[in-house]
Amino acid sequence: MKVLLLGSGGREHAMGWKLAQSSRVKELISLPGNPGLATLGPVIEGIAVDDVGAISAMAKIHGVDLVVVGPEAPLAAGVADALRRTGVPVFGPTRSAARLESSKAFAKDVMKRAGVATGGSSTFEDPADAISHVESTDGPYVVKADGLAGGKGVLVTESRADASAWAQEWTEHGPVVVEEYLAGPEVSVFAVCTDSGAVALEPARDYKRLLEGDEGPNTGGMGSFSPVDDLPPSLVEDTMRDVVQPTLAQMDLDRNPFSGFLYVGLVLTSQGPKVLEFNVRLGDPETQAVLPRMESDLVDVLEGAEPVWNDLATVNVVLAAKGYPTSPEKGAAIKGLGTDFGESVHVFHAGTVSENGKYLVNGGRVLNVVGTGPDIRSARHRAFAAVESISWPGMAYRTDIAS
Ligand code: GLY
Numbered sequence: 001m002k003v004l005l006l007g008s009g010g011r012e013h014a015m016g017w018k019l020a021q022s023s024r025v026k027e028l029i030s031l032p033g034n035p036g037l038a039t040l041g042p043v044i045e046g047i048a049v050d051d052v053g054a055i056s057a058m059a060k061i062h063g064v065d066l067v068v069v070g071p072e073a074p075l076a077a078g079v080a081d082a083l084r085r086t087g088v089p090v091f092g093p094t095r096s097a098a099r100l101e102s103s104k105a106f107a108k109d110v111m112k113r114a115g116v117a118t119g120g121s122s123t124f125e126d127p128a129d130a131i132s133h134v135e136s137t138d139g140p141y142v143v144k145a146d147g148l149a150g151g152k153g154v155l156v157t158e159s160r161a162d163a164s165a166w167a168q169e170w171t172e173h174g175p176v177v178v179e180e181y182l183a184g185p186e187v188s189v190f191a192v193c194t195d196s197g198a199v200a201l202e203p204a205r206d207y208k209r210l211l212e213g214d215e216g217p218n219t220g221g222m223g224s225f226s227p228v229d230d231l232p233p234s235l236v237e238d239t240m241r242d243v244v245q246p247t248l249a250q251m252d253l254d255r256n257p258f259s260g261f262l263y264v265g266l267v268l269t270s271q272g273p274k275v276l277e278f279n280v281r282l283g284d285p286e287t288q289a290v291l292p293r294m295e296s297d298l299v300d301v302l303e304g305a306e307p308v309w310n311d312l313a314t315v316n317v318v319l320a321a322k323g324y325p326t327s328p329e330k331g332a333a334i335k336g337l338g339t340d341f342g343e344s345v346h347v348f349h350a351g352t353v354s355e356n357g358k359y360l361v362n363g364g365r366v367l368n369v370v371g372t373g374p375d376i377r378s379a380r381h382r383a384f385a386a387v388e389s390i391s392w393p394g395m396a397y398r399t400d401i402a403s
Contacts, residue, residue: 001299002027004059006049006079007070008034010318010350010368011284015070016040017346018291018298025299029062031055035359036349050077059088066091068302072281075260076102076148091302093260093280097251100258101280104177105146111275114250116243118275119180130167130176134160139181143167146175151220156181182267182274187228188283189236190290191244191262194304198244198262200236201301202226202293202309204286210325212400219325220365223401224289224316225376235273239264243275288348288368289314315379315402316370317387321351322394324364329394334359334366336390345386346370361392376402 001024005016013036020028020040033043047054050073059067067083069075069092078095092098099106105123112118123146124130134141141163145153153173155166163178170176190201204226210216232238243264251258263279282290294301295308321328334352337359341347348370351363367390371383380402387397 001025001065002029002063003299004029004031004062004064004067005033005037005070006031006055006067006074008032008037008049009070009284010348010365011282011287012070013037013348013350014288014291014346014368014370015068015282015298017348018294019068022297022299024297029064031058034349035352035354036347038354050074050079052077052079052082055079056082056086056088059083060086064088066299066302068092069260070281072098072101072148072279075280080260091260093258094256096256097258097260098280100247100251100262100278102148103146104144104179104277105175107278108177108179110247110250110254111278114246116246116275117272119182121177121179123175123177124167125171125175127168127171130171130178131164133178134163134167139163142179142181143170144177144179145170145173146177147173149173151218154218182269182276184267184269185230186276187231187235187266187268188286189239189243189264189266190282190286191240191264192301192304192307193244193248193259193262194302195259196304198240198248199301199304199306200240200244201307202290203228203231203236204283204289206283206286207398207401210320210396210398212398217325219320221283221285222318222320222398224283224285225379225402226286226289226293226314227376229376231268232273235266239266239273247278285316285318285365285368288346288370289316292346292370292372311374312372313374313376313379314370314372315376315383316368317383317397317401318350318365319367319369319387319390320365320396321361321363322396324396328361328364330360330362332361332392332394334361334390334392339386339389341386341389344372344382346372347386347390366392366395
């Protein structure tokens, strides 16, 4: 089987690493890929990851048997629709169903009609209406751009003035959604949704803030771990029954069936788990912690097989560039990637480039160092021991991942 994987981050390197182990995958092609993915098979350059016409033409010409989509942008641009039209099998939702991620108002509406527990929300197009809503309520305030904003459209704040200013700014780009604040620990639960039903992956927890103790600005994610030991024992089963199945049933009723990864971001509130958000892809950096725990062939799982898990725990430490997340500095030479870390450590590339045999920093989140072991403690120890061997000027990471 020839598989085309779309995307270029740490999540995609982990997905490619797992796909390349499949006995069914003879060739893994990545677009646009990264230096880590380039060690697993050819990478296609010169086509943007959301250029749906060029991707479907390329997949057809290369005789691709399956396209697996990493990030949300190509799905929101309709890559799955275009591929299906050209007869190329793809794992991922249609553009319309991908609105579960690409429109927060759409997702809230589906959840409400499906009876899924989530925070209350109101959607506004007129800034004056949004501001008057903010002014009539108490904080903390959660104000989100309705559409995809590359992780930049969300503000959570105690300040009414900041919430109003945010609503003013983002209504210039489209609707904004003002949501009820949900307090509690977060966890990411993933479902693989196919025509034959949905199966769950193991949950993971990520760290969104830049600095130790959950301080500093929001980032794409500074680390992750799995399993998560403070979850209610039946959380995954409950989430499949109370969130995933009703959502899929509602999408069917709406003649907008969903297939692909459904990422359920949950907050464990004092009233029970509530959905913070849906995404239509796997989490980054959660995937890097989840897939090393999967014993099964990923292609079988994408076809609906119930996954089998190994006994490992995983801890993923993200190494970020100086200046991340606002203005990451590119170009520094990365030392230590030639180290033999052994089988208990995986290093997944995200923001790197390979030049003249050297790896250079080329993005905000640069590398994911994943330690594995019989428990979180040993996985953590192995991850941080490997981190000690890697360096570049200004390299930043959190030392409290999974502590
Ligand atoms: N880890 C958060 C996300 O993937 O959106």
